[in-house]
Amino acid sequence: MTAEFRWTRKDLLSLYDLSAEEITYILDTAEEFKKVSERNVKKVPALRGKTVVNFFVEPSTRTRVSFELAEQRLSADIVNMTASTSSLTKGESLLDTVRNIEALQVDLLVMRHRATGAQNFIAQNVSCGVINAGDGAHSHPTQALLDMFTIREKKGRIKGLKVAIIGDILHSRVARSNMWGLLKLGADVVFAGPATLVPREFEEAGVKVCHRLEEALEGADVVNLLRIQHERQSAGFFPSINEYSRFFGINQENIKRLKPDTLIMHPGPINRDVELDSSVADGPNSVILEQVTNGLAVRMAVLFLVAGCGGKR
Amino acid sequence: MTAEFRWTRKDLLSLYDLSAEEITYILDTAEEFKKVSERNVKKVPALRGKTVVNFFVEPSTRTRVSFELAEQRLSADIVNMTASTSSLTKGESLLDTVRNIEALQVDLLVMRHRATGAQNFIAQNVSCGVINAGDGAHSHPTQALLDMFTIREKKGRIKGLKVAIIGDILHSRVARSNMWGLLKLGADVVFAGPATLVPREFEEAGVKVCHRLEEALEGADVVNLLRIQHERQSAGFFPSINEYSRFFGINQENIKRLKPDTLIMHPGPINRDVELDSSVADGPNSVILEQVTNGLAVRMAVLFLVAGCGGKR
């Protein structure tokens, strides 16, 4: 990256939009911010006097708390809103709700929503910065960025690595966001899982699709296990959680197929003994809790960069 | 106003209690605070080390968020409480709950409650400052103050203006608070709406009551549209939302009767195409979002003045 690189986006909506250079710039910035949380005083005044609204129309804890802590460590003023505590319950349109938030001279809106593209629509209609904290099955850029940060930190690079993402790809914004980011940075991405959950169509985007776990694990540098939602079972996507676990769970048996330094990742919360055995979750290859730690650094970086971009406002 | 004017009230309960001089003093102070939210660092240390409890026994988002941001921009310490997260659910009396809050050496209590007069009762029994964020159909002083601030900012004055307030006057604390404030500052106030919702009794307070929209719009400098609650329909106050909208909604047709610079106001959240057409809500006469922005400045002023009044405590 050249020294004169400058972040110019007022929003972070999807890794699909970003260049490899922009993604790398976020990861580099996050490296600096990671040091802040390791200090005795875990705080910098970077966003002092700025207002951030965390608007989680779809409920969330992990992501919301991670953003909230990132904002506090940047010294921002913070307001939390949920769907139930918003005027949406009174029949107000989403755009009117957000315009009202904006009228309070808010600088950044961190937003999660069930509908694909909700944040894109909002970002086009408000002058404050919008950070996508997950929209439907579409995009969850800060999750993918923290996954990539963790890979780069552990492996020293992303280019040329084989990253296997296992599970319910169909409904996963984490999988899509990782795909866009990892491909741009030159990784080989493999999607694996039951055929009902991993359609062949993804191959058009440049990933390899396979329906047998062994194939995905073969030579993988990183194995990222997606959370299985219990409600998919009743919807008929697979016969039972038990059967899913038998064919696609990582256990002491099939972990032997992996290289000794393969990273085991999971966006959490994990279903112990479903996507992976407890011994694997807590084993030496697991970097699951480090992902959580890195999420904070990545979110501080994103908040900082987007807030600093006064250009479009 | 003379230079030696000094705010002396420990509470803000109702505009009914205030003199014209006091109301003007709040508006003047809000003008200063409006500048704070336009700065790069939207924050002053005015309430640093002071504790504010936002106690919303009746749920609210817009008003609560506006107060919370105002408090943050004054650097106060803030705790939010709702009825469901208070000991009220355990059968504790309202006064005991508030006395317990006061015992935590809280400086200001911002309170919303369904019962008319709840805040007056509380204010007489605690030494901390009490700010009424809405009690029943009675009083909502900061909403009226932000309406008056917006009128004064746009029109340069309030005295002599014709302000028409349209809709469900009967159940509206916004209408009553505007009435008290506007009359004190010399405006002509007209209440209009269906006869079931706009009883003649209001004339005793000095407003003009009319039941035809045309009469209210005639020569109006400001038209303030109140939100129609859908539940009023089933209670028989009017035949249908549709009929209400036909007789009392502002649309491209009847907006022509207005002077070109008439302000269209609404306390929000708006019901698009009920109280007003979408084109009117987003049109050049609408100052609805500016009201939201001004609400923050007005609330900063009220918090600042009430907190600074150590006299009675």
Added chain:
Amino acid sequence: MTAEFRWTRKDLLSLYDLSAEEITYILDTAEEFKKVSERNVKKVPALRGKTVVNFFVEPSTRTRVSFELAEQRLSADIVNMTASTSSLTKGESLLDTVRNIEALQVDLLVMRHRATGAQNFIAQNVSCGVINAGDGAHSHPTQALLDMFTIREKKGRIKGLKVAIIGDILHSRVARSNMWGLLKLGADVVFAGPATLVPREFEEAGVKVCHRLEEALEGADVVNLLRIQHERQSAGFFPSINEYSRFFGINQENIKRLKPDTLIMHPGPINRDVELDSSVADGPNSVILEQVTNGLAVRMAVLFLVAGCGGKR
């Protein structure tokens, strides 16, 4: 206490664990912090840049708000979590949830939980400090510390005083915590209430158990009344609230048996005219609201001491 005494625990789980010297040290520290809340600027930078998570798996208002204000007055960064806003609802284990919180580089975890010993289990498995804000019927150390602080402040000492604790001892973490603390500091502790709620087994710990109110009140320096939960009535622990009140409530009649300077205490929220008559609750012997005020000072002290103990981390 010698000048060189130093706090060395990374957690505060139960007064059962503490020495008399440690308890006294907390009370002494709280005395210093009480002055902070009496200042005009009620804030010190002691925990600036430290992160505290309030994780209330069992709902609470009074204790949560008291901790939250204590944390704000120490300038900590604060995140609130409840069971419903945690991944526990997604089937994550308690330990995994807490390990995820810890991975966000959190310094202190203030936790309430229905299960006896939950906090002990967690404290052994995380490196951050854990403060017990109540676990089941077991332990609620900060409540007992604020009771003891109030007694010491009013009476000048704890040693040799007769402290009567009246009510539902069986289900009360407040009673157990007071028992441990008061006995260590040399008080005589009497438990009184219906035989169903005050089993003789407590005598093994060194308290006196009695089932007639008169005996408990006789010569008492302090009378601490526990809240009666209405659901105990349907569970058959006593015939009716009315009957409980007649036999174990403090009223204008039996208060005459007390010494004129006996303190009337209650952890709140009080049931007026059940555990005590309104006239007693608001009378000159009552220090119930002072307990609330002192709770803040005690919690500031505990947060400060535990956060400062970097030794074990």
